[in-house]
Amino acid sequence: MCGIVGMVGRPKVTSALLDGLRRLEYRGYDSAGVAVFQDGDFQIRRAQGKLNNLDKLLNDSPAEGQTGVGHTRWATHGAPSERNAHPHRIGDVVVVHNGIIENHLELKREALAQGAEFSSETDTEIVAHLVNREIQQGHGLLDSTRRALEKVRGAYAICVLSRKHPDELVVAKNASPLVIGVGEGENYVASDIPALLPYTRDIIFLEEGEMARITREKVELFTLSGETVNRRAKHIHQWSVNQAEKAGHKHFMIKEIHEQPRAVIDTLRGRLDPAGPRIYLDDVRMDQQTAERVRRAVIVACGTSYHAGLIGKFIIEELARLPVEVDVASEYRYRRPIVDRDMLFLAISQSGETADTHAALRESRKLGARVMSVCNVVDSSIARDSDDVLYTHAGPEISVASTKAFTTQIVALALVGLRLAELRDTISSDRYFHLTNQLLMLPGMMEDVLKHAGKVKDIAQKYMNARDFLYLGRGINYPVALEGALKLKEISYIHAEGYPAGEMKHGPIALIDDKMPVVVLATRNESYEKMLSNIQEVRSRGGKVIAIVTRGDQDVISMASDYFEIPAIDPLLEPLLTSLPMQLLAYHVADLKGTDVDQPRNLAKSVTVE
Ligand code: AGP
Numbered sequence: 001m002c003g004i005v006g007m008v009g010r011p012k013v014t015s016a017l018l019d020g021l022r023r024l025e026y027r028g029y030d031s032a033g034v035a036v037f038q039d040g041d042f043q044i045r046r047a048q049g050k051l052n053n054l055d056k057l058l059n060d061s062p063a064e065g066q067t068g069v070g071h072t073r074w075a076t077h078g079a080p081s082e083r084n085a086h087p088h089r090i091g092d093v094v095v096v097h098n099g100i101i102e103n104h105l106e107l108k109r110e111a112l113a114q115g116a117e118f119s120s121e122t123d124t125e126i127v128a129h130l131v132n133r134e135i136q137q138g139h140g141l142l143d144s145t146r147r148a149l150e151k152v153r154g155a156y157a158i159c160v161l162s163r164k165h166p167d168e169l170v171v172a173k174n175a176s177p178l179v180i181g182v183g184e185g186e187n188y189v190a191s192d193i194p195a196l197l198p199y200t201r202d203i204i205f206l207e208e209g210e211m212a213r214i215t216r217e218k219v220e221l222f223t224l225s226g227e228t229v230n231r232r233a234k235h236i237h238q239w240s241v242n243q244a245e246k247a248g249h250k251h252f253m254i255k256e257i258h259e260q261p262r263a264v265i266d267t268l269r270g271r272l273d274p275a276g277p278r279i280y281l282d283d284v285r286m287d288q289q290t291a292e293r294v295r296r297a298v299i300v301a302c303g304t305s306y307h308a309g310l311i312g313k314f315i316i317e318e319l320a321r322l323p324v325e326v327d328v329a330s331e332y333r334y335r336r337p338i339v340d341r342d343m344l345f346l347a348i349s350q351s352g353e354t355a356d357t358h359a360a361l362r363e364s365r366k367l368g369a370r371v372m373s374v375c376n377v378v379d380s381s382i383a384r385d386s387d388d389v390l391y392t393h394a395g396p397e398i399s400v401a402s403t404k405a406f407t408t409q410i411v412a413l414a415l416v417g418l419r420l421a422e423l424r425d426t427i428s429s430d431r432y433f434h435l436t437n438q439l440l441m442l443p444g445m446m447e448d449v450l451k452h453a454g455k456v457k458d459i460a461q462k463y464m465n466a467r468d469f470l471y472l473g474r475g476i477n478y479p480v481a482l483e484g485a486l487k488l489k490e491i492s493y494i495h496a497e498g499y500p501a502g503e504m505k506h507g508p509i510a511l512i513d514d515k516m517p518v519v520v521l522a523t524r525n526e527s528y529e530k531m532l533s534n535i536q537e538v539r540s541r542g543g544k545v546i547a548i549v550t551r552g553d554q555d556v557i558s559m560a561s562d563y564f565e566i567p568a569i570d571p572l573l574e575p576l577l578t579s580l581p582m583q584l585l586a587y588h589v590a591d592l593k594g595t596d597v598d599q600p601r602n603l604a605k606s607v608t609v610e
Helices: 013-027 051-060 104-113 125-136 141-149 241-245 252-258 260-268 288-293 303-320 355-366 404-424 429-450 453-463 475-492 501-506 528-539 554-559 575-593
Strands: 003-008 031-038 041-048 067-073 088-090 093-101 154-162 165-174 179-182 187-190 202-205 210-214 219-223 296-301 324-328 343-349 370-375 388-391 468-473 495-500 517-521 544-550 562-566
Touching: 003 013, 003 093, 003 154, 003 165, 013 031, 013 051, 013 067, 013 187, 031 051, 031 093, 041 051, 067 093, 067 154, 067 165, 088 125, 093 125, 104 125, 125 141, 125 154, 141 154, 141 165, 141 210, 165 187, 187 210, 252 260, 252 575, 260 404, 260 429, 288 404, 296 303, 296 355, 303 324, 303 343, 303 404, 303 475, 343 355, 343 404, 355 370, 370 404, 388 404, 404 429, 404 575, 429 575, 453 544, 453 562, 453 575, 468 475, 468 501, 468 528, 475 495, 475 517, 475 575, 495 501, 501 528, 517 528, 517 575, 528 544, 528 554, 544 554, 544 575, 554 562, 562 575
Parallel strands: 296 324, 296 343, 343 370, 370 388, 468 495, 468 517, 517 544, 544 562
Antiparallel strands: 003 067, 003 187, 031 041, 031 067, 088 093, 093 154, 154 165, 165 210, 179 187, 179 202, 210 219
């Protein structure tokens, strides 16, 4: 997730570009850059880190013009460094991009063979090469961009400029957001509306597979195959800048909850080929010999990432028939764990900076383990210290309470499980195809669950004043119960406990009375009948059962005080759906109580102290 802004015809464009980028910084802040057209050529300034660094650079080395683009980067391919910062320039062409070019390696190999030179590790630079090649053959900017994009597979919102066409911006969109702002004598483009609100509220929403030529006088829309598109600008009345950053949501947490289908698509992108369906994990270099040699895996993480690890254990053990231990990083590192060369150490961390997880990883690596990590932040400390990294492409997670990072971690672990199973020959082709198909269907199923979010709000309204909550799950849904309880306590400050349902009668049952809401994960899987008994045990002590059920399961619905339905999915992937109502319940209870949802008291997003 990166932020793009472009303007044509704006006097003193640089400060407006910086202002736009500041409003888009929530989309990433690994580096930033601008390109402005001045005296017949582009002036490009790029700086690693937050926008302030670019601001300082521009103070020392000003660049000014009337047409330009800016970019704030959330790294996906290549470290967050100056040379990987956008804009990328090749020959006459300057490009900024948000998204992932899936076939960039293949295209880059072809370009290298033809003598092209690359100065970054990004997936974007190839687009600049492709467009420049067309420009040099005499095509216009719009045509050159179209011809280049015919070769490209993946997600993109791009903005392209050419020295030969100084008063034009060409933009194109496929699966990444892009809006066009219509002004008077000046026009604009951006990843999101807030960047444009100081200049215009007349917005054209570009749709998938569309492109536009933007000059100071007009905006022309086309499909990628060249047909003209007629669409008028919409006037945006109601949004404040702050609301717009949250895409109209009240908090980042609820925005990030709703981003999960998109985050899963991005995490699968380029790794799960729907044609097979088949998994390609270029980023995990483990070969067959190593996969067969591994005797056990140890997953280490903290908090929500630890809960994802507990789910990963079920997935990897079942698919790859590899014993998996899961430990909290702060415990693991202080108990002299047994580490050997035949074990796979797997660290999970959204930030890639959590001190305990990082220290555990370093120690295990020193002792000879092969180290893999699942991280969201590219080139973070944990990622850098790993033999293999599988990035979750969830985009920046701003809310302290982790949501989209959690579900994309589970997706990444499912990919690891399937890949290990393939290498170790422990999965039948039927099962492989079934699970890969289910992963492809997952974003649609998540959308389906999120469509009914209002129902969870009603449940939250009913129970928001409870003093305690109990969450019960079995098997792969036990970690979901732990995660549901963690979400609720961290943002609503209500005491909540997650428990394996079978353990309830060994103690926690004493807590149950008519004031205790009990969230029960009672989907149709192999522990279904046992969960029914647990529900009866809670009911007969007056407890209020809030059941998460498989759609249409009247048996559980008739026993529950309240219920929420999820679509049927393979039990191994069920946490990817059952965790959504957990997140929504915590969110709505906290919001109704009026707590600081995105920045709850005493917590920090990234825990870099031990
Ligand atoms: C969960 O909502 C918390 N933000 C917290 O438990 C978090 O998952 C934990 O601190 C680990 O962070 P990491 O994934 O960045 O390592």
